[in-house]
Amino acid sequence: MNTLKTVMLVSTLSLIACGSSDDGEPMPTFPRCELQSQLTSIETGSDLEFLVEEDYQVNQSAAIIARINNQDSDGLHFSWQQLTGPALILKSIKSQVLAFQATKPGSYTFSVTVSGDELLLEKNIELTIQEGPVSRLNVRSDHQVVEGNNVSFRVDRVDGQIPSDLSWCIAAGPDLNLDTSNIETPQFIAPEVNTDTISQLRATATIGGVQTSSDVIALITHEQVITSEYFDKPIARTHPYKSDTPYAGNLQSCVYSNQLTAPCSIEQLPLIGHTQALPDKNKILDRLLVSHQWMGENFEAFLNEMDPATDFSKLLQSVTAVVISYDIRPSFYWALTGAIYLDPNDLWLLAQERDVINEAADYRSLFGNELNFIMPWRYVKDNQYVSYSVPRETRTHRTMAELSPELSSLLYHELAHANDFFPRSVHDSIEGGTLLDHYNRRSLAGELVSDKVTAQYPLYSDELTSLANVSFRGQAATAIQKAYLPADITQFFSTDRATGYYAYSTKREDTAMLFEEAMMSHRYRILRDVGITDKPDSPTASNILVDWGQRGRIGEDTIQARAALVINEILPELDGNTLVGALPDPIQMTQGLSWLDNLTISPVLSISSDSEHLSKQAPISNHTQRVIPELRVSGDRHKIDN
Known part of the structure; x- marks a missing residue:
């Protein structure tokens, strides 16, 4: 029998070191909401518990968080499935935070498997999703982020228009230095935390003459101390696209890790062209590291559908790995690891996939501002x-054919x-x-x-x-x-x-x-x-x-x-x-x-x-x-x- 208890996010889940800016000055803080948010804990009779929202309504972004009691999630692996209810589009199935949006009311059941050192738990959770107000604010997208990484959210436009009188406040969690220069897309750098910490923002606006609000969640995870001189800034959590790859033990540690202190040997991670056991595409997929499973699925589909001359399969023989992560911008290749690193902006097919890609600006965007020409x-x-031309403000899907020109040119480069x-x-x-x-x-x-x-x-x-x-x-x-x-x-x-x-x-x-x-x-x-x-x-x-x-x-x-x-x-x-x-x-x-x-x-x-x-x-x-x-x-x- 599952048991419920209320979790006050401000006191229980917000343990954080005092924040400061890079120059030592106190970090400016953003206003807190008058009414702070709370999640409900559903106990399972094991070390696994679920954190759920107060209610779930159709056409609203929503999330469930799985958590192991008294333990941070570093080193744990999560895998979600939907068991019952109208089919949902789930694009964070390997995350601690399962994000979704239902279009039909009803009863929904999900299962999660959590594995780690000497740990293997599988539990189910049932939710009821109800009809809600037709005109309600909606913010995307709930997700997990490592401390020190960029976070961005986005408000849905209503009939193509920004909801009026839009404002933001902190509904739970640590103080934030929130950038709202684009009121539709607040951004911040996840602060340093002492333990996995939930942060919630609340957007409030007027729609059809009625004031309405919506909360959105970022689970900020506590990470190991950075020891790498190569990856010396926080990077997203990633996992092998194929769980059974023979390179699972070395793939992440050799190409995308804040603990990489020396280049890996060729024996640890050889070039793809050095291996002979599998057909080319399978060898490539064995070397695919992703922050979200859909990124690997779309990359695999691209190789199968959009590479008839096998150019990319041939060219990929000269890399050790392919890394696709929501925090990579811009794309690059690195001789030190032998891997290519791809911005997933060139890989999304569904609006739900585009939702999870961080919108932080390229760090080079101000270079050359004083020059008087453009090329x-x-x-x-x-x-x-x-080039695909529909702006982020318009949520829509695209086809593989629409994706292909930009991804092809990027891969050739x-x-x-x-x-x-x-x-x-x-x-x-x-x-x-x-x-x-x-x-x-x-x-x-x-x-x-x-x-x-x-x-x-x-x-x-x-x-x-x-x-x-x-x-x-x-x-x-x-x-x-x-x-x-x-x-x-x-x-x-x-x-x-x-x-x-x-x-x-x-x-x-x-x-x-x-x-x-x-x-x-x-x-x-x-x-x-x-x-x-x-x-x-x-x-x-x-x-x-x-x-x-x-x-x-x-x-x-x-x-x-x-x-x-x-x-x-x-x-x-x-x-x-x-x-x-x-x-x-x-x-x-x-x-x-x-x-x-x-x-x-x-x-x-x-x-x-x-x-x-x-x-x-x-x-x-x-x-x-x-x-x-x-x-x-x-x-x-x-x-x-x-």
Whole structure:
């Protein structure tokens, strides 16, 4: 028999060290609600208990928390299932916090299995979900977060409008330094806690003339002291996508851990291409580490449905692991671990999946603010954007075909780094030691693909190389750099042989950009636009004016030899010279028109019979006809790989 007791969150679950800002000043606190929240504890006759909300109503975000009495959740594994009731979309089944939203009233039963050292418990819980008010505020999404990590929530819009008189207060838990500069999306950094601690925020607003409120939960988990000099900031909890992977013991500790103190050996976690026991896709999935199970499911579906030429399966042979986590932004590859790290913004299919992705801004968003030019980019096909364009404020699903263009380009780029450092041609010579040892040896000897590109076809512009340090590394701009106008940048860039501004950040990024653009054009007939524009106060695609721009720059005569070398080294199955020779000629943009007005500059492209079936794998999103995607600037999707 389950027994119930009320848990006052402020006193019982909010043990926390006194907060302070990085400079030692007292941390500013946000107002507390007059009425503090409380959860109800349902005991199970074991060490496992459930924390539940006061009531559950249809069309309201809701959560159940599983907890082991007198024990933090570090080292424990959770797995939820729905047993009865109308089917729900559950996207946090491996978390301590099961988040859901019911659309029908009724009785619902869930089970949770909790496992750990000498612990294995499985218990059920039954809830009744009732009808509620039609117009009620709703906030997304309840979830678990590690101390020190970013937290964001979002209020649902009502009929496309922000609820009026929207305000926030702390309903339970520790003091917070809450950023409400975007009133719809409050954000904070989870404070340091002494034990797993529940934090609740309450939004209050007026809908249809009636004041209404909604609480949202963040379970802040206490973590081990950070000992890693590599992952020296708090990172999300992750788990192997496949629970039976033979690398379960080393996968997380070697590639995404705050306790990683030295690179793992090749014996501990070899490149995927070193293993022979399973078909390629199964080998890849054995190396997949995720913060949410749906991320692995979508990645697996992408490999099965959107990789008909097996490019990605081949390229993934040169990594040790794939990490997908809600706190990764931007994506990157790292030679120290041999893994690629993917931002899940490129992987969600359902609105419920998008809900769990943190909205904290990229840390580089203010770099280069004092420069007086912008170098935007976009991928287009048939004179339309192929980027997914529906903003976060609109909750909707998307298809795998709508997901594919951005994820494909991202993978071509990040996997180009892996194959620059460890192409399949050198796998047999990688034995013993660490991957970093092998990288350093090959780099010192100038044997990397990017070394060969730079030696044979170097970039010329010292000015753009220096500017790249400002835009991509955050260095302070000099007076000369601040004075550069778009026409100056045009002179530097248009006469050189890089495909984009980001190529000047390092020779490694130069090589990755060559490969990415060439493969997107070859496989999908999707072309990359690059431009140089002015920089108004609030830049948009419609108000920035093009000084110079090009579509499909990868087809430029002076660039083709560079791209062919990269393709021959990374994907030798393809004839690089033939491939780049068949790419369409670049198309010039019209000076003086806006970036948006330069969208429709292509004639209808003819597609060869050999590539027609592949180009259909990345069709244009139907959404692009309704909403223009946000303005993209060079380097915004990647972290520099040195």
